[in-house]
Amino acid sequence: MTALSQARQPIEIEGKLGVAPVKGATTIWQGALVVAESALAVPGKTATGLIVLGVAEETVKNTGGDGAAKVKFRRGTFDFTNSAAADEITAGDIGKDAYIVDDQTVAKTSGTNTRSVAGKIMSIEGGRIFVRVGF
Structure with a gap:
């Protein structure tokens, strides 16, 4: 490909919305934190x-196979x-990483390296707790 020799109109996508294949026999509820595990979406x-993808825009029940x-899902601050209490996020933690506990809960620490960053x-x-996810 060569450098431009005339003006062009680039295509822009906002990048806030996405779609991902869901792991087989999995339900992801609307509003759930969606993550990728082995390239498939799970709660x-x-x-x-x-890998955090974002928050589910709708409930999806995959009763079939993988994908x-x-x-x-939507990226943003949710x-x-x-x-x-033992791993509660406080005001002093603003600006730091939050860690995934489940599809609606976050914690202050990695739980001795057992949790991924949300x-x-x-x-x-x-x-x-408002956390910026999916970026």
């Missing part, structure tokens, strides 16, 4: 090596439930 859970259904803690309001 957030305690495990290492997960038989797809989930739409509210999650705070972990138990995203950056952006704020805490009314007991809800």
